[in-house]
Amino acid sequence: MANGFETEDDDDRGLISDRIRNALTDEIAAGTLAAGAALDEQQLADRFGASRTPVREALRQLAAGGLVELRARRGGVVARMTxxxxxxxxxxxxxxxxxxxxxxxxxxxxxxxxxxxxxxxxxxxxxxxxxxxxxxxxxxxxxxxxxxxxxxxxxxxxxxxxxxxxxxxxxxxxxxxxxxxxxxxxxxxxxxxxxxxxxxxxxxxxxxxxxxxxxxxxxxxxxxxxx
Amino acid sequence: MANGFETEDDDDRGLISDRIRNALTDEIAAGTLAAGAALDEQQLADRFGASRTPVREALRQLAAGGLVELRARRGGVVARMTxxxxxxxxxxxxxxxxxxxxxxxxxxxxxxxxxxxxxxxxxxxxxxxxxxxxxxxxxxxxxxxxxxxxxxxxxxxxxxxxxxxxxxxxxxxxxxxxxxxxxxxxxxxxxxxxxxxxxxxxxxxxxxxxxxxxxxxxxxxxxxxxx
DNA sequence: ATGTCAATTATTGGATACATAACACCTTCG
DNA sequence: CGAAGGTGTTATGTATCCAATAATTGACAT
Structure with a gap:
């Protein structure tokens, strides 16, 4: 296209928490993770071969972006869109x-x-x-x-x-x-x-x-x- | 005021990460934390009598809100506003x-x-x-x-x-x-x-x-x- | 039989310990 | 004397462990 725009999909390297965030974003966008689906931290950690810490940071960022809803001590769910x-x-x-x-x-x-x-x-x-x-x-x-x-x-x-x-x-x-x-x-x-x-x-x-x-x-x- | 609106300043109880976030927001707003000031996680943790974990979560949220800039492995600074x-x-x-x-x-x-x-x-x-x-x-x-x-x-x-x-x-x-x-x-x-x-x-x-x-x-x- | 209360369990919030990358300073070589 | 490379220190990224809370389930009383 030759116009200075880049795809900026720096995936699969760099911070693990960023990788998890990008992956979850894609899955939510693709519908793989349905709206309202519970996001178990340990389960996600296992799935990405990481610990809960980066998973939690990813969930926080997604929540800030509005893709995930977090309720204190009750976990996160994919934001339900009416x-x-x-x-x-x-x-x-x-x-x-x-x-x-x-x-x-x-x-x-x-x-x-x-x-x-x-x-x-x-x-x-x-x-x-x-x-x-x-x-x-x-x-x-x-x-x-x-x-x-x-x-x-x-x-x-x-x-x-x-x-x-x-x-x-x-x-x-x-x-x-x-x-x-x-x-x-x-x-x-x-x-x-x-x-x-x-x-x-x-x-x-x-x-x-x-x-x-x-x-x-x-x-x-x-x-x-x-x- | 008797009109159903509340001040909603539920501070000093609830999630520690939220308390830290609110406190930092106030300090940035008040100018106590000058723009460009480095935000050392351990230092903040000590200051709030907490560990780095909630401090990090607070910083992520602030970064999402635009008040703080985070660079990977180089820490966070108060967003510089021109x-x-x-x-x-x-x-x-x-x-x-x-x-x-x-x-x-x-x-x-x-x-x-x-x-x-x-x-x-x-x-x-x-x-x-x-x-x-x-x-x-x-x-x-x-x-x-x-x-x-x-x-x-x-x-x-x-x-x-x-x-x-x-x-x-x-x-x-x-x-x-x-x-x-x-x-x-x-x-x-x-x-x-x-x-x-x-x-x-x-x-x-x-x-x-x-x-x-x-x-x-x-x-x-x-x-x-x-x- | 049903409703309520309590105990147990599972999951999130927070603390601590460890690994790794970045920055600074010092040493050495040109 | 200056620059480059290496080493040490400091702070961030990640993992693991502990505590607190909410949901669930079972028992007991009405």
Whole structure:
């Protein structure tokens, strides 16, 4: 891809507690660890061939990130996500993204603008190929570029953190090819508002864009829900 | 105060790690622990009459909250806050508050609306008395009432978390009596927009309100900065 | 037979001991 | 005299052990 972005998955080496945290994050994201599942410290320690100490630190970090709920002296469980809460999270992401794109519209440098345009153009062949994984990767870059263009490092961090947190819970990628072209059309509309320097318009379109993705996913979840 | 809100400062009992975390949070907020100060685990353990285990857990939690920076095998330091970063945090809070009040305007129940009006009226004698602590307490309730009125639990949590995180760094309360009446006037304007059902207007006024508080504080910090 | 209370058990919270990596200082060689 | 390498010290990462608490189960009384 040749654009300075790295996958940053420094797994399987370094701190054991970090390895455990990453592994658990993946398993929660993949759904291997179902929501509400009890997380026995000794059991996890055995599974990872470590002692309880790093397991506990991993659980604390996951709890801080919201993926795990800890109750004092009653152990941890994978955070239980109600459909309402998931929708709340999506709405929050949508609103934050809307804020970001508004600020970015007013503050982005010409370089950042051309970078964004370049990215957007780059997505056209991806949509045509229907490569969902590639589009997912592009999409992340597109949105993160906007975060950074706010020139507000803290806000960008928050946006990324919340987005990742939500990502961990969407166990099923969107496999609907149609969604890709709709997504790109919505990006197009956002790009146009940015080009016109209309931050408010860009903001409204971004909010709609995110909520479209949310309802689309929500419908999918509803159709495949277990009970 | 007779309004169901509690101070929730359940300190000095319960989990030791929580006590340590709260204590460190307070000390960082008060400036007793200067930014960049090294946090020796054994030293802290001795100071709190505990072992390193709960100290480590406290440090992890603080790191997750952004108050402490941890580097692998190189210990932790109190997060170094540049003025730019503080302004970024203020702006982020302002934007999130703006989102909250817009959603709240469209979604709040009559009960929540009357609760907010009641709170606002209650602040008049506080401003006249010039009791800064009392106003600070009221102010928190005012804003948190708005968070909850969004009927988006996740967003409310995020707003409170970020607000607390910022609070930890404003080591000096605003001691300017004049600011109180200005703050209340701004609340008044926000209330009016809410009453008219104009979420966008309420949003813009809230943003201005928060940024006013920010610049006011920033000026104060600038005037009293150490070096 | 059912409800309540107490004892036991299992699991988490905390303490201590040990391993390992990083930093500093000293020695030695160029 | 300066730089580089090694060694020693200090602090973090991990393991194991002990204590406290909550859940569960069984017994006894109503």
């Amino acid at each position: 459909p309402e809460r998931i929708m709340d999270m999506f709405e929050t992401v949508a609103e934050i993204e809307a804020v970001c794109v508004r600020l970015a519209t007013y503050r982005m440098t010409p370089l950042e603008r051309s970078r964004l345009i370049e990215l957007h153009e780059f997505s056209r062949p991806i949509v045509e190929s229907g490569d969902v994984d590639a589009y997912d990767s592009f999409n992340r870059q597109f949105h993160e570029t906007i975060y950074h263009a706010t020139h507000n490092g803290f806000l960008a961090e928050q946006a990324i953190a919340i987005r990742n947190r939500l990502n961990a819970f969407r166990r099923t990628q969107l496999r609907q090819g149609e969604r890709l072209s709709r997504s790109r059309d919505e990006h197009e509309a956002i790009m146009q508002a940015i080009a016109e320097g209309d931050g408010e318009m860009a903001s409204r379109r971004m909010r709609a864009h995110m909520l479209n993705a949310a309802t689309s996913l929500s419908r999918f979840i509803e159709a495949n829900k277990p009970a | 003025p730019e970063r503080i302004m970024d945090m203020f702006e982020t809070v302002a934007e999130i508050e703006a989102v909250c009040v817009r959603l709240a305007t469209y979604r709040m129940t009559p009960l929540e609306r009357s609760r907010l009006i009641e709170l606002h009226e209650f602040s008049r004698p506080i401003v006249e008395s010039g009791d800064v602590d009392a106003y600070d307490s009221f102010n928190r309730q005012f804003h948190e009432t708005i968070y909850h009125a969004t009927h988006n639990g996740f967003l409310a949590e995020q707003a409170i978390a970020i607000r607390n995180r910022l609070n930890a760094f404003r080591r000096t309360q605003l001691r300017q009596g004049e600011r109180l009446s200005r703050s209340r006037d701004e609340h008044e304007a926000i209330m009016q927009a809410i009453a008219e059902g104009d979420g966008e207007m309420a949003s813009r006024r809230m943003r201005a309100h928060m940024l006013n508080a920010a610049t006011s504080l920033s000026r104060f910090i600038e005037a009293n900065k150490p070096a």
